[in-house]
Amino acid sequence: MYSFFGKETAIILQSSLKTDPYLFFRCIRKKKNNSWEKWSKNEGKAIKFTIEEIIMILRVLQKQQNSWTTYHRYNEIKTQISFTMQNTEQLFISIDQYKKMLGIAQIEVLRRLLEHILEEKIQFATGLEINNNGKEENLNITNKSLYIEEKIIQ
Helix, strand or coil: CEEEECCCEEEEEECCCCCCCEEEEEEEEECCCCCECCHHHCCCEEEEEEHHHHHHHHHHHCCCCCEEEEEEEECCEEEEEEEEEEECCEEEEEECCEEEEEEHHHHHHHHHHHHHHHHHHHHHCCCCCCCCCCEEEEEEECCCCEEEEEEECC
């Protein structure tokens, strides 16, 4: 879990198990009385992102595209989500009514966390069998490709 707190809004990245093919962005904000929303009171918003959606967010963080927008629907509630690079040093995240601007250091932390989490999830949450049936396999992920090296063990 890692938190990106600001004066009014916070986004918390949470990935509980590496075997789950998703992670959560949890959003909270300050209320008018200056206290923060609380999960225990059903406040805030949680959005589940799939492996494919993690890749799309990473494309923006890696500057392969300027923005990515999607909609989530849960219990008939539709949530608009967008990740937009404002310039080379600012990322604007919009999740429904929760808005958060990240600076260059926070962008780098988010990119590295998502790359690490994605690699783990591809290895452990996709059912890809590693080291089975007398084979030694190496999973290699680069920015542009995924390939598996196999070597028969005798």
